[in-house]
Amino acid sequence: MNKIAQNKWRILRRIVQLSTILLLLSPLLKLGIFRGTLISGELFGVLLVDPFAAIDFMFAAKMIYVPLIIGALILVGFYFIVGGRVFCGWVCPIYLLSEFAQKLHKKFALYNMKPSASSKYYLFTLFLLLSVITSKPVFELISPIGIISQNIALGVDRPQTQFGKELESSVEISDSGYSSSLMNDSYYDWQILFNSSLLLVLFILLVDIFFSKGWWCRFACPVGTFYTLLGKFSPVKIKIDHVACTKCNECFDVCMPSNVLIKPVQGSTKWVIDSSCTNCLNCIDICPENALKISLKIKKEIHS
Amino acid sequence: MKRRDFIKRTAAFSAVGITGGFSFVSLLGSNKKHYFRPPGALEENQFLSACIRCGKCIQDCPYDTLKLGSLEDGINIGTPYIDFREVPCQMCADVPCIAACPTTALDHDLKDVNKSNMGTAVITDREACLSLNGIRCEICYRVCPLTNIAITLDKHQQSITKKHTVFEPVIHKEFCTGCGICENACPLDKTAITVLPTERGDKAAHYILLREQQS
Numbered sequence: 001m002n003k004i005a006q007n008k009w010r011i012l013r014r015i016v017q018l019s020t021i022l023l024l025l026s027p028l029l030k031l032g033i034f035r036g037t038l039i040s041g042e043l044f045g046v047l048l049v050d051p052f053a054a055i056d057f058m059f060a061a062k063m064i065y066v067p068l069i070i071g072a073l074i075l076v077g078f079y080f081i082v083g084g085r086v087f088c089g090w091v092c093p094i095y096l097l098s099e100f101a102q103k104l105h106k107k108f109a110l111y112n113m114k115p116s117a118s119s120k121y122y123l124f125t126l127f128l129l130l131s132v133i134t135s136k137p138v139f140e141l142i143s144p145i146g147i148i149s150q151n152i153a154l155g156v157d158r159p160q161t162q163f164g165k166e167l168e169s170s171v172e173i174s175d176s177g178y179s180s181s182l183m184n185d186s187y188y189d190w191q192i193l194f195n196s197s198l199l200l201v202l203f204i205l206l207v208d209i210f211f212s213k214g215w216w217c218r219f220a221c222p223v224g225t226f227y228t229l230l231g232k233f234s235p236v237k238i239k240i241d242h243v244a245c246t247k248c249n250e251c252f253d254v255c256m257p258s259n260v261l262i263k264p265v266q267g268s269t270k271w272v273i274d275s276s277c278t279n280c281l282n283c284i285d286i287c288p289e290n291a292l293k294i295s296l297k298i299k300k301e302i303h304s
Numbered sequence: 305m306k307r308r309d310f311i312k313r314t315a316a317f318s319a320v321g322i323t324g325g326f327s328f329v330s331l332l333g334s335n336k337k338h339y340f341r342p343p344g345a346l347e348e349n350q351f352l353s354a355c356i357r358c359g360k361c362i363q364d365c366p367y368d369t370l371k372l373g374s375l376e377d378g379i380n381i382g383t384p385y386i387d388f389r390e391v392p393c394q395m396c397a398d399v400p401c402i403a404a405c406p407t408t409a410l411d412h413d414l415k416d417v418n419k420s421n422m423g424t425a426v427i428t429d430r431e432a433c434l435s436l437n438g439i440r441c442e443i444c445y446r447v448c449p450l451t452n453i454a455i456t457l458d459k460h461q462q463s464i465t466k467k468h469t470v471f472e473p474v475i476h477k478e479f480c481t482g483c484g485i486c487e488n489a490c491p492l493d494k495t496a497i498t499v500l501p502t503e504r505g506d507k508a509a510h511y512i513l514l515r516e517q518q519s
Contacts, residue, residue, distance in 0.1 A: 040358035196375040203323040210316040
């Protein structure tokens with residue numbers, strides 16, 4: 001019981017992370033809860049679009065498409081309220097995999113390379129520049145978030161329809177008459193998709209394990225960078241009680257973006273203001289003095 | 305260096321090198337193959353710009369026609385494409401793939417799937433085609449969703465026996481949607497009818513004009 005209380009945020013976060021995966025698998029139930037992937041999906045019929053993918057589209061296609069922007073703005077609004085990189089910490093399956101890779105990193109690491117913290121902003125700009133120059137949404141080609149969610153979502157939702165059988169979906173065949181016996185009978189209910197693009201995800205995780213702890217999420221991913229920028233204005237932040245804090249620095253070890261807690265713990269600020277913080281709340285779980293808590297930063301406070 | 309350390313390093317470097325190297329080489333590799341897109345897709349270059357690789361059209365295709373581009377497909381990674389020989393487009397009346405598209409990659413103004421243009425069927429092997437050899441096949445003509453519109457039968461006398469009729473399937477480019485049902489149904493191992501990318505040129509326009517004048 002005590003163990004659960006000590007890890008309550010971590011457990012809650014794991015539940016949310018797993019329910020993201022279940023949401024991607026939910027078309028199997030045919031309840032119409034969610035369809036699509038993490039790049040673009042429909043939750044209860046409302047179109048949602050990954051904001052960075054929407055920006056990428058506008059830069060690549062050089063065009064504005066209103067439904068896409070509305071879909072992106074809904075997510076921008078949501079993540080503004082709950083705190084930018086909450087997407088990373090609570091939703092993204094790559095982050096989940098990366099967390100396990102980081103556990104392996106402790107055992108198998110050869111190096112722990114740390115590029116500069118600003119490298120993600122350079123990469124963010126680089127990806128958008130490349131999109132403009134090549135007129136292709138360059139990041140979406142290699143986006144591990146897209147790849148992993150495609151492999152989860154598209155693999156299981158195989159057609160249940162067969163010629164000569166009643167169609168289960170709402171789709172009707174056009175009124176043309178073609179013979180069913182001539183069709184391939186290679187229809188199956190479901191199968192696991194293993195697309196070779198998963199190699200890219202594997203590459204990211206292997207570098208994570210051997211060379212650089214959490215490199216993709218910390219220094220590279222432009223989706224995370226977008227949410228970092230968004231999170232600068234977000235009201236949900238972690239607050240530190242300087243009276244209770246004994247500066248034991250235990251929270252540093254569990255913090256994925258690792259540098260966001262340094263300033264608040266050393267006492268120069270009350271809030272974790274660096275928006276690289278994913279609000280994963282590992283630090284709250286581990287703090288032996290309960291000096292950290294999550295709260296709303298609405299008014300600008302004068303630092304004492 | 306200890307032997308154990310050496311093995312560990314070799315394993316790590318080769319694992320990262322192989323996955324990373326293979327990924328990036330195949331991503332940058334050029335691919336000459338033509339990718340046939342879902343109904344209503346923009347012209348290929350514009351399509352590649354507008355498609356954000358979300359995979360929704362692939363998920364919503366009820367016949368598993370649309371396939372997901374993988375690493376070997378280079379720049380086409382994550383995009384939908386059709387392999388007609390495996391599963392052709394079934395021309396759903398409500399075009400779920402277009403409805404699923406969150407961007408303009410698939411034309412949302414296309415309401416009638418019969419006006420789509422994924423490609424054009426062409427008799428690519430006149431010598432192998434059973435119908436042209438005087439055999440009563442005409443499967444492509446009968447499976448065509450636009451029977452007697454996109455494919456018609458041109459009947460003429462067989463030149464060898466001078467008694468029999470050749471039922472020659474003739475494809476009308478202006479109506480053919482390139483759904484690939486004919487290619488899929490062709491009984492030959494290497495199809496005599498194949499969907500090719502549509503080329504719109506002056507020649508075709510003149511040809512159509514000529515035919516209209518003659519009829």
